[in-house]
Amino acid sequence: MAEIFPFAALRYDPEKVVLNQVVTQPYDKISPKMQEHYYRASPYNLVRIILGRPDGEETEHNNRYTQAAGYLHAWRKQGILARDHTPSIYAYSQRFDVPGTSTKVERRGFIATGRLHPYRDGIIFRHEQTLAKPKSDRLNLLRATHAHFGQIFMLYSDPAQTIDALLFDGDHYEWQEVTDEYGVLHRLRRISEPSVLNIVQTEMADRKLIIADGHHRYETALNFSQEAATSANPGFRKNSGRVMMTFVNMDSPGLVILPTHRVVFGLARFSPDAFVAQAREFCEVKALGELDDSQAVKFLAEAGQKAISFVAVTKTGNLLLTAKPDSAGRISNEFSSRQRKLDVVHLHSLMLEEVLGISREQVVNQQHIRYLRSASEALSSVKNDDEVNVAFLMNPVTIEQVRDIAFAGEVLPQKSTDFYPKLLSGLTIYSLDNGNEQ
16 A cells, blocks of 8 residues: 655765754754754754745745755755665664663664555545644745655554564665764665565555654645646656655554643633632542652653543642543543543543633644643743643553554544654755656
8 A cells, every 4th residue: 555665865975064963853843942053053954944044034036945945956066965876765763762761762764755645545644633834834845945854754564573674684784873962863774775675665565654743744745746746747746746754663662652741821810729629520639749750750650551640730739630430421522432532632622621711723823832842841830930820741642542543534632742753854855856766
């Protein structure tokens, strides 16, 4: 079902740049502070293309997107970016410490291009909703540059780990390495042997794919491929029907999903006592006393093994909220039985909407809510920010839940999953103007 293809990537020439000075985190994970750091790191840093600062007043013909295309053209002409000679796939590993633990993990995958399919085809599945604004931004960049700079993070199932064994066993391929700002070691090597490529393509042909990260970019690529269908250039039409992906085996031990905690702010009439009283309608409430972030996360993990649970942090104390047995029945029937078993659906439907009165539209627009990976930051925000009302510490969604929801054609609330670490942008670049891909 899944069609994957080798491609000749554009890559930074290591003799002309230092790799860790030019690659970046995905565009939507780049804070203003990170953007400034990337700008200072190198005049060839990819941020100038994927999240550039406009050079002067933007007009129809001179704006951040046309400037991005100008950088891409100039860097190719200067040889800063050079195209590999033969279509290849790229083995990609990430070695890292799981945040908040001393556990060392390696996540393995490979980069190739994959054929785009509408979700209705039942080959590629999403697990979360998307927003219009990010898709519009990425579409404008794709129209201007005709290139993909980051990979869509795709999950496939291979319990025997056949593909990983093929790509990672043996030392006859040279590794390229870079360590990012989070201490993650990224390793990449190019594989172009026709026999190996054929085996990987054959192995992937019966797989279904789940988008782990990159929903907006995937849907943008799909929209652009429909625009390109009228192009007179057959090579461009073909290439536009594909997008660069990193394929990761969901059955491998290196797959890590972190929780995303919620911080609620700006509710003028919020009262901790009133919140607790209303929460008792849906949850058993237990006072926890003083806890640091590691204690809170450990306590929550233990509670989550028995029932849907989250820790609520207010300015007057820490609370364990455990869903009552009948709470799932209080959630709207528009959610399936699978969705109603999720902590995050209980939180959004019962705590945010029913108890705190935050509408779904406000959640989508990130009004009164922000998201944090760090439990320590969530606790600190309640203590130190007068505008913050309450923080909810969450257990992570499991890969089994993601798989079951996605394959059922359903979705999770936004910011339900945090696959760690992120895939670096700029390790490989897929130019749609290349005319001789397979």
